[in-house]
Structures are given as C-alpha cells and as structure tokens.
Amino acid sequence: MSFFRALLLMITAVAAVVCHGQQQRSGDGYVGSGECASCHRQQYDLWRNSHHDLAMARATPATVLGNFDNARFTYYDEVTRFYRRNGDFFVKTRGENGEDHEFQVLYTFGVEPLQQYLVAFPGGRLQALAVAWDSRPRAEGGQRWFHLQPEQPIAHTDELHWSGTYFNWNSRCAECHSTNLKKNFSLAENRFATTWSEIDVACEACHGPGEKHLQWAAGTDRKSADSGLLPLRSTAVWQAVPGSHTARNTSAGAARDTVTQIDICAHCHSRRAIVSNDVFGRPFPQHHQLQLLDEGIYHPDGQVLEENYVYGSFIQSKMFHQGVTCSNCHEPHSLALRAPGNAVCTQCHSAPVFDTPKHHHHPVSSSGASCANCHMPETTYMVIDDRRDHSLRVPRPDLSVALGVPNACNQCHTDRDAKWAAAALEDWFPASRLRGEHFGHTLAAARAGDPGAEAMLIRLARAGHQPAIARATAVELLQYYPSQESLDTAVAQLADTDPLVRLSALRALAMLPPAQRLQFAGPALADPSPRVRAEAGKVLAGTPAAGLSAAQRSQLRRAQDAYIESLMVNADIADNHLNLGALYQQQGRWERAAAAFETALRIDARSVPAMLNLADWYRQQERDFKGEPLLQKALRVSPGNAAAHHSLGLLYVRQKKIPQAMQHLQQAAQRAPEVVRYTYVYSVALDSVGQTAAALEVARQALQRHPHNRELLGLRASFGRKLQNQEAQ
Structure with missing residues (x-):
C-alpha cells in the first residue's frame, strides 16, 4: 500500500x-x-x-x-x-x-x-x-x-x-x-x-501569540509567572543514580512533570485529526483524535508501517513514560540533535556500558554500533524520505519469527533470516527480560481472528503498565467479541485515567444495540474531557428519547452538538460529512443523512466512500437505479476498490444479474483477502449458482489466512457435507 x-x-x-x-x-x-x-x-x-x-x-x-x-x-x-x-x-x-x-x-x-x-x-x-x-x-x-x-x-x-x-x-x-x-x-x-x-x-x-509577551517584557512586573507565552521548557532534572547505568528524572512530582512541550510538538508530529478550533495550549487529547495502532497503519507490535509522524510511536516508549521530552534529544530551534551520533544517547545512558562492543556486538563506529540504527530503525516514505521509529524499542527478531514484523537486525543483515537474528540476541543477552510476551502477540491474534484473541485483548486492556495507545487499541477491538466479559472490560475502562482509553471504551459499546448503551455510556456525557463527551453523544445517537430523563436529553443534545461541531472544524474534508451522515442515520434522520453524503461528494467529487455511502442509502430506499451509477463511478475513480466491487456485486444480485454479480464479488474477494466478509459472500454466491466445489476451495484458501474464522469454518463444513451427499446420490 x-x-x-x-x-x-x-x-x-x-x-x-x-x-x-x-x-x-x-x-x-x-x-x-x-x-x-x-x-x-x-x-x-x-x-x-x-x-x-x-x-x-x-x-x-x-x-x-x-x-x-x-x-x-x-x-x-x-x-x-x-x-x-x-x-x-x-x-x-x-x-x-x-x-x-x-x-x-x-x-x-x-x-x-x-x-x-x-x-x-x-x-x-x-x-x-x-x-x-x-x-x-x-x-x-x-x-x-x-x-x-x-x-x-x-x-x-x-x-x-x-x-x-x-x-x-x-x-x-x-x-x-x-x-x-x-x-x-x-x-x-x-x-x-x-x-x-x-x-x-x-x-x-510553538510559543503562541507574542503580543502579551511583548507587553509583559515592556512592563514593570517582570516577576509575574505569566509571561504571556506557553511554558515549553521541561523542568525534569536528569541525574545519575547509584546502581543504575541510566540517568533518572529526579525532579519532584510525577515522572512526567509537564506534557505541554510534547503536546505542542504532537499538534503536528502525529497522525491525528483536529476536532476543535480552540487548540493552542490545551492538552492534546482535548482537541485531537489520535490514530490508534490499527492494521495497515502500524505493525501489530506497534512499529511504524505507514507514516505516523513520531508521536504515536514515542508514547509507546519507556522514555516517554519516564519523562523524556522532545527537547532532551533535539535542540528545539535548530531541530538538530543535542549531540552527534551516539552522544545524544549517552547524555543519559552510560557510554562505558552501552557505547561499547560488549553491548552492541559490532565494530566501533560501524553502522551496527549506532544506537539509532538498532533502537530507532528507519522506514522510507515518499520514495526517498527515511524516518526513524521513535518507539525506541529493543530489537525483537523473535517477534519477527512469531508475527512477521520487521526488526532492526535484519534491516541491515538482509542475507540472514529472523531466526538467525533471534538466536544471536539470545546468545548475547541470555538473561534479558526484554523477550517473551508483547502486546504485539495480542494485536496480531485479534487481526487474525484467533479464538483466543478475546482473552488476550481483555488482559491487555486491563494492563495498566502497557502504553495507553496499545490498551486503547485493544479496548476498541473488543467490540468484535460481544461477550459479557468483553462488555465488562470495556465498561471498566470508561473510568480509565487516560482519555484515549475512555474514547475506545465508548466505541467498544458498539457491540450493544443502541437502546442498551445508555446505562454504560450515559455517565460519559459528563466526562471531564470534551472529546470524550462528544464521543458519548455519537455512541448514544440511536438511543430512544423515551428512555431519557430531561437532564439526560439536555446532556445528550449538548454532546451531539459538540460532536457535530468537531466534524465541522474541518468542513472541507469529505469524510467528516460522511461521519455526519452516519450520525443522522443512527438518529433516523434519513434525508439529512443523504444530504450529508451529497455534500461530501460536492466537496470531493472523487470520494469513493461518499459514493458508497450514498449508494447504500439509495439501496435502503429501494432506489438502486440511482445507486448503480455511483458504484460504477467509484470503480472508475478507484478501479481496485474492493468495497465498491462488493457493493456493486450485491446490487446485481438484487437485480438478478448473476454473471455481472459474480464478476464483482470475485474481484472484491481477490482484491481484499483480509476482509473475510467479501470472501464469505463470494463463496456463498458460488454455491448458490451450483459451483459448490469452487465455493469450498475459496473457503479453504481463505482459511489459510484466517484459520480460526467461525464463518469460514462453517462454510467449509457445510460445503463438505453437501458435496459428500451429492456424491452419495
């Protein structure tokens, strides 16, 4: 991709x-x-x-x-x-x-x-x-x-x-x-x-509007704590600690005594959406929606896959949680490193212990002796732009063996495999505690549909020592495992201290019918985070008004107004109007939903999601004659779009144009094999036209990718029995 x-x-x-x-x-x-x-x-x-x-x-x-x-x-x-x-x-x-x-x-x-x-x-x-x-x-x-x-x-x-x-x-x-x-x-x-x-x-x-600062500088009260600018300087004090080879933050208070600097940098150095016009100086989670560790964006262990602009990686790191800020490593004005090469790391990590072949096992001054090459491997974007992963992790070739993720060792040693690299690290560091279970095992299992994934997600969601972005990802994935234990876990995370986790917990409530969400999501309408309150308004969009008290109706109305306002912050982006249309659909305001989808197309005439949503709205209105041209246009704009092929195939099924339907259903299944639904529907369609053997083969091939998927396992069993019965006749 x-x-x-x-x-x-x-x-x-x-x-x-x-x-x-x-x-x-x-x-x-x-x-x-x-x-x-x-x-x-x-x-x-x-x-x-x-x-x-x-x-x-x-x-x-x-x-x-x-x-x-x-x-x-x-x-x-x-x-x-x-x-x-x-x-x-x-x-x-x-x-x-x-x-x-x-x-x-x-x-x-x-x-x-x-x-x-x-x-x-x-x-x-x-x-x-x-x-x-x-x-x-x-x-x-x-x-x-x-x-x-x-x-x-x-x-x-x-x-x-x-x-x-x-x-x-x-x-x-x-x-x-x-x-x-x-x-x-x-x-x-x-x-x-x-x-x-x-x-x-x-x-x-970065520092904010300077007018008040100039007034402060020209005034007589220069001792005022408020200089008119944001306090971006980190107050952390890093000192050597007896018995440790790494400096520690010895300043009074919590490990991360200030997040203002990181929040300001994250405003741009993150993969996120802005959801508020009033952003400057406010905590990052209040005005931004951060991208989670989703498939196609991150590897399951949290390494970068597509560009995430640093912040999403950095908040996974131990350094972030110990209080390291951007300016500890980067001069904030020139953006240069604080020191050349490994010296930027040995500001805190003892050079005699870490900047030596005894630690890195490579010749001095070689590529393998570079701290960054091992702990911050590069990924190339925009053809030639090499950018480093800021999760600052130890190389884990054992995860490459288990999960297929990349590792820093084999990025250089391309002539050897991950098993070789894993064996080398085990030989070098036999007593290392940095091997074994990783949240990547959980996210990989969830992506594969492993039957044990639910229990693993629940453990990760409840693991307070894990990075919040990983826990939030796990909580959100629980919506695909609608059980009482998953629901209990999601509800428990609604009280988490991190708003990112609380947001995901609200989204996990999608496992419940709209009428049943109020008892769990209702309290979030009064959450201290405006972003969480707005999300609660979205989650409760389908709640019947009859079940609400006057106070709850007022809270819900304010929260939904805030959610709509957050979308209209970027009214120039078609996807926001799609989200607005989805909200109106949940509320049963069908004409407004259609108008929102049409607005998305007016803003971006090439928006395939807008075409698909509007075509689906026409389907619900039994007006496929208006949806068909939209789906055909979607495939002209994006010929390989699996969702468009799937939707057009289903439309032709409804029109009983079976040959055309089979062609598009096949394209959807082939172009997006990771989407089980497309393969499932294509397999069922093959069986419906008498091609049960072909249907069974499609299901078998899909099970190689999704070996634990219940729907595919059911198809394989059903088609197998059907073919045996036919042979018996």
Missing part, C-alpha cells in the same frame, strides 16, 4: 491566499518572528534556515531548488516540463481534466530530502504537484525529478491524482507548515480564503 493510499483515512479566488505576493496577517495577537529576534537573537539565529523555517516559502530563485531549466520528467505516458519565464517558475503537466496545462509555481514546500511545489487552482486551492525534486546530493542519488507514486500510473480520474483532495494544501498540509493558519473554508461556496501570520513554522507556531 502506498503512503498516499493509506492516508486514505480550484484562479479566481487565489488572491485570497496569495494576496499578490504579500504576507497575510490575521491579527489574533501574533506579532511576527522579527519581534522575537530583538530579545532572543540566539534562538532566532538557530531557527533560521531550519526545517521549520523552510517548511514553506514563496517561489524565488533563492528558495526553489529544482531544475527549472526547461527540464523534462517522464512518468509512464505523461511528460512534465519545468521552465522559467520572466523570473517566474512554471510547470506544464497533466491536469484534472486529463489535458496538459501550464501552472505557475507559487510556493516551495519543504526543503530536504525533497522539495514539493504548490500551484493555484480555482476556489482558493493550492495543490502540491506529485512530481517532486530530490534535493539530496547527486552522490546520494539526488538532484533529479521523481514521482511520489512510482508504483503505477495515476489517471486524472483517480482519487489519488495530484489535482484531488489528497494533494490539497489547504486541507492536508497547511496547518503544520505555516503559523496561525486559518483555512477560512466556505462550505456554501466550496472555496477557501486561507490566511496565515507567517508562511513558515515560526516562533509563535
């Missing part, structure tokens, strides 16, 4: 964004980084030319790194040309209608190891080109144009074409590459008037 596929989670108004090249300012107490430099020159100079400073810039000869000297790049049958005219930068490439168009490059986006370029579309939109510049030195393979989706050609009709929503700067990128960004999206007009205070990630992006 490509990076952009996973992330599946237009020039008339461009002046609203570009303002004819003038910097946008929107007040709100922001004063600009130039004001900061007058007193904080050292920090300002460190920040200048950092990746934050260069996150975005206007396209000028000083900022554009790519070759625009009439360079050409060929991508399958497309030729993109880069050139200059009158001092400006232009690209001629295939646009949203499949024809070649000329686009002026207005902004650079990023700087190293690649640089992207932004061009204007109608509706105030800026789009990032899919052809990017490799800014690495030529000796490292750089100084070339390359395509971000090299695996296969992306047609202009495809949902992942650069002219579509996934490459839209306003929705997908802007908030983390500029300061005080306001998307200013008009839902009625489907257009942006996006503004910012500074084009890059400047001082106030």
